[in-house]
Amino acid sequence: MATAATYSTSRSEAAYEAAQEVISGGVNSGARGPQAGWIPGPPVVARGEGALVWDVDGNRYVDYLLALGPMIHGHRHPQMTAAVRDAIESIGTMFALPYELEAQAARAIVEAVPSVELVRFGNSGTEVVLHACRIARAATGKDVIVRFEGQYHGWADQLEWSHHPPLAAAGLARSPRAVPGSPGIPEAFGKTLAVLPWNDVDAVERLVKRRGHEIAAILTEPIMGNTGVIPPARGYLEALREITRANDIVLIFDEVISGFRVAYGGAQAYYGVTPDLTTMAKALGGGFPVAAVGGRRDLMEVVADGEVLHAGTYNANTVAVAAAAASLEVLRQPGIYERLFATAERLTAGIGDVFERAGVPVEVQGVGPMFQFWFSKTPIADYRAAAPHLNSPKYAALARELHRRGVLVHPSNIELWFVSTVHNDALVDETLAAFEDAVRAAGAALRD
Template sequence: PMILGHRNPIVTEAVVNAIRDLGTCFGLPYELEIEAAQKVVDAVPGIEMVRFTNSGSEAVGSAIRISRAVTKRRLIVRFEGHYHGWQDTVYWSNHVDPVAAGDPSKPRPIPSGPGVPIELEDTLIVLSWNDPESFIKVMAERGHEVAAVITEPAVLNTGCIMPLPGYLELLRSETKKYGALLIFDEVITGFRFSRGGAQEWFGVTPDLTTLAKGLGGGFPVAAIGGSKEVMSIIAEGRYSHSGTYNANVIQCAAVSATMDILATPGIYERQRTLGFRLADGLSKIANEVGIPVIVEGIGTAFQMWFSDKPIHNWREADKYASEEMFTRWYREMLQRGVLFHPNHLENLFVSLVHTDEDIDKTLEAAQGALSAIAKNL
């Protein structure tokens, strides 16, 4: 969520002023809510109408239910290695045991934790990502039963895995063909790749989009948005999206201020340049010291896989990416004053306030860290 850094002064001031001048929660529409919503609509290609809520899990839960209500179907297609929140309907097959899941062309849905009713298994179809053949086959067999296909447009819940050329376009064309909805879970990718999200970056427009994290510049807020055709089910009162704290003053003030900052000309181009410099620098250092790595991402969000093979989906990440090597790198970097997530299935982010000096310091630390690892291989 810290796309603007910690305690961004502009966003913080906007929230404090809104609380002082307006209050915190009305339960009625108000001008700041409309202002924040319009800025999101203006930014994200697939959003013509939007509703605010409190977490990414809530947003995804609403998107799933909306898709079932609109299509009058029950099946949801999701992919191994993607994480869509903690709700029972989608808390399945995240970092799943490949042996338990079975055949990668038709995996068995596996709950991602205890307490998920196994009875929901038959409401899901789980597939391996970046596998066009299995997706086409499933849609040909059951496409007319599918309410929605939900996907991260780039998988940032398993390190960073980019879509193969044409894959998102395939998801879009097949869902349209069979009358299913396409949901982009942009809880992480939203506002990271570009102001319009990964959908703008890749040029593929979904029917529904879920947002959170970067949306509020560090404050807790999420959103569900989509086409008027789909979202009108809420506006017309045919579907209830209720919640005491939905679109509260704190959220909307944070969103409005954040969206203004993200509209700053050149801000993404600058940070992508920094991000690519970091990513390319890490790759170069690793290559020079003889450690095989693959750096995958678009600059502002990426991961350095300790692998000598490309990674296109969860099973390849599980098979080829070395957790042990990543942990050694994490510890060496921490000793040199650079902190990032210790899990190799998480990400490296370049925020919109990182500087050239930050990149220089990180690369200097990486030179020492990777050299130390190479000496002990």
């Protein structure tokens, strides 16, 4: 474990500088560089094992970043590694033809997720969310997708809108304006979207009453997981289900983060609300690039004959499918979710206790192994409430102190803390000791 006195990142800084000579910005995703809070640059990883990561300077970290969520079984899980190695050696890597393992993995998803009667594999969350929207539009003959402020559904031009919009550009809280999330996104895509505040049933009802004849789908994370963690209000998901069912609107749950994490059947099983279509990734592959879209048989059959296009050279490649099958097999072990939730509860309760002893008001919000905390005296229920707290200098200061003490988290509170199936009580206790020391070191910066 790193200590504040011995912590050094000189080799990481040199490696990051060298990477910038050949990689634009030195990283391959916007969440990994200085613009995302990694200042002066990110730690450069040497290796990972279980719930631990080592950087090139030799610093050891307890990992709660977990690659932004995919590593639900930690790093180099022996069952995952063996399954992928066996698939490569005994089957091959890809064929652009069916093979038996892909149907076996698909069956496991169908048996796990309440909404899924048929499934198709893809490679990323962005990709399968786009496919879900296409399916909904083709099935309903309507064009508009409703999405919610503060949620992230991938980087594609069609949906990277109003993720974290500047409030000055975002319009009224109850009827937000669609704001592109990046330069280079054509304005025309915004006309195919309607943006609403999260956790506001009245806003949904008003929009559907006015524009229901245009709306193909309501797309939502069942647990908001890209603005910290904001759980659904009591009855909110049920209301979305009732409204969409009554108005010929497809309800899509983006379970890229929550899927297989908060329950084997995802957030829809956890909350008991079944959507029409579901997208899955991250925990599905346990660290390998695999995703899936699935749902009601009648909806998924629109792609069956190829008239509504779903395609991809790398879809259902053997490596990805073997990883998915293995990840789900691990998650079927008796008691695994009870242990996962107990470990997360030990951690979140301990974090709350540390802040209480320090006299720092916070709201710890999450569902089991996905959580974040806000320097707020009141719960955060939607993006507008979260916006003043995002990219908090307090949080960044604390994250730096945690890094110096061997706890790996993202430096921005936009992102989450994740707990894996291989975190244990000893690592949590180590984390909490480091956390208390980090809060003490951050000191006055947390109380301003």
